[in-house]
Amino acid sequence: xxxxxxxxxxxxxxxxxxxxxxxxxxxxxxxxxxxxxxxxxxxxxxxxxxxxxxxxxxxxxxxxxxxxxxxxxxxxxxxxxxxxxxxxxxxxxxxxxxxxxxxxxxxxxxxxxxxxxxxxxxxxxxxxxxxxxxxxxxxxxxxxxxx
Amino acid sequence: xxxxxxxxxxxxxxxxxxxxxxxxxxxxxxxxxxxxxxxxxxxxxxxxxxxxxxxxxxxxxxxxxxxxxxxxxxxxxxxxxxxxxxxxxxxxxxxxxxxxxxxxxxxxxxxxxxxxxxxxxxxxxxxxxxxxxxxxxxxxxxxxxxx
DNA sequence: AGTATTTACTTGATATATCAAATAAATATT
DNA sequence: AATATTTATTTGATATATCAAGTAAATACT
Numbered sequence: 321x322x323x324x325x326x327x328x329x330x331x332x333x334x335x336x337x338x339x340x341x342x343x344x345x346x347x348x349x350x351x352x353x354x355x356x357x358x359x360x361x362x363x364x365x366x367x368x369x370x371x372x373x374x375x376x377x378x379x380x381x382x383x384x385x386x387x388x389x390x391x392x393x394x395x396x397x398x399x400x401x402x403x404x405x406x407x408x409x410x411x412x413x414x415x416x417x418x419x420x421x422x423x424x425x426x427x428x429x430x431x432x433x434x435x436x437x438x439x440x441x442x443x444x445x446x447x448x449x450x451x452x453x454x455x456x457x458x459x460x461x462x463x464x465x466x467x
Numbered sequence: 468x469x470x471x472x473x474x475x476x477x478x479x480x481x482x483x484x485x486x487x488x489x490x491x492x493x494x495x496x497x498x499x500x501x502x503x504x505x506x507x508x509x510x511x512x513x514x515x516x517x518x519x520x521x522x523x524x525x526x527x528x529x530x531x532x533x534x535x536x537x538x539x540x541x542x543x544x545x546x547x548x549x550x551x552x553x554x555x556x557x558x559x560x561x562x563x564x565x566x567x568x569x570x571x572x573x574x575x576x577x578x579x580x581x582x583x584x585x586x587x588x589x590x591x592x593x594x595x596x597x598x599x600x601x602x603x604x605x606x607x608x609x610x611x612x613x614x
Numbered sequence: 615a616g617t618a619t620t621t622a623c624t625t626g627a628t629a630t631a632t633c634a635a636a637t638a639a640a641t642a643t644t
Numbered sequence: 645a646a647t648a649t650t651t652a653t654t655t656g657a658t659a660t661a662t663c664a665a666g667t668a669a670a671t672a673c674t
Contacts, residue, residue: 323580325516326509327527330598331488331586337602338481339529339631340609346632347613357659362473369472375622380474382486387660389624394659411622411669433470438612439478442604451477451601455484457589462487465585466494486661493662504629522652534630536654541629558639558652619672630661635654642649 334455345435352431353424360395361428363388367401368417368425400424481602492582499578500571507542508575510535514548515564515572547571 326332345358356364359381366377378388392415395401400421406412417425440448473479492505503511506528513524525535539562542548547568553559564572587595 323576324583326512326579329583330595330602331485331583333599333602333606334481334485334488336529337606337609338478338485340606340613341478341481343632344609344613359660365473373622382483383660384662385623386625386662390660409622409670413623429470432473436471436476436478439605439608441608443601447601447604448477450597452480454590454594454598455477455480457594458586459480459484459487461586461588462484462491466487466491489661506630520652530630531632532653533632533655537630556640556652560653615674617673619670621668621670623667623669625666626664628662631659633657635656637654638652640649640651643647644645 341439344438348431348435349428352427355398356424360391361432363391364395364400364417364421365425365428367415368421373412488586491585495578495582496575499574502545503571507538508579510538511542511547511564511568512572512575514562515568520559
């Protein structure tokens with residue numbers, strides 16, 4: 321049973337693209353805030369924009385609860401965040417950005433904006449719309465057949 | 468400086484798609500060969516199809532040399548592969564699939580084919596062509612601006 | 615009320631990602 | 645030939661991914 325080489329499929333291209341974007345993002349982020357990862361930055365921004373529990377964050381960024389626990393822990397150690405027990409539901413954590421965290425977000429905002437602009441620079445509105453739609457088809461296909 | 472929530476960009480959709488596909492793939496692979504990962508399977512197949520050095524493999528699958536070293540090591544432990552020193556250039560490794568490895572590849576081939584079919588099921592030829600092109604634009608944009 | 619189930623989160627084990635530093639062999643340079 | 649540089653791979657440290665098992669609080673059920 322011989323068929324297309326793995327490296328000739330679109331799914332391989334998707335991997336390539338996301339890795340290229342992650343590399344670009346990490347490089348530019350590191351040049352402004354040396355000690356933060358792309359994932360930490362994303363989660364920091366999400367917490368800043370809206371109060372979320374860890375499991376809500378996990379669902380939002382497609383990560384495992386375990387990963388979120390560890391990523392949060394690293395940011396607690398760096399004092400970007402505080403974590404307290406939710407009074408209304410003691411299983412839940414209340415996450416708040418510290419002043420340090422806020423300053424980092426301010427520094428990151430323009431970098432993140434620029435990263436997106438660089439990545440999507442040569443794309444038309446139409447390209448982006450189509451990309452959304454096609455990716456969504458694939459995602460739905462995969463989700464329907466797993467879990 | 469307020470701008471689009473990270474979770475509203477296509478780049479986020481790309482992440483979502485690739486994770487959904489990886490999950491589907493791992494589930495279906497595990498149901499046939501319980502002790503192999505998606506990454507190991509990919510690399511095993513690449514080695515089987517063409518003799519490649521570790522660094523060539525790394526470049527091909529967008530992974531770090533260090534990652535390849537470790538992935539190979541795990542497959543050596545499971546006797547999917549043998550590794551010997553290349554006679555012509557003693558820095559290089561010669562990787563060969565064992566009988567066990569070959570049998571695993573035979574089992575995996577239909578699963579991998581099916582995973583792709585599931586993922587791309589609802590896409591037209593046109594969709595796939597466009598997806599390739601748009602992803603390639605993004606990849607080029609990112610690569611031009613990093614490294 | 616007491617038990618069972620679910621929910622939110624944590625921890626452990628193992629695989630992979632990334633960067634930096636190290637080793638050894640091959641190649642280039644003087 | 646001796647030294648410098650490059651290439652192929654490895655190792656260490658730390659971050660993240662994934663699965664399984666565990667804890668504690670909240671909710672549902674009898």
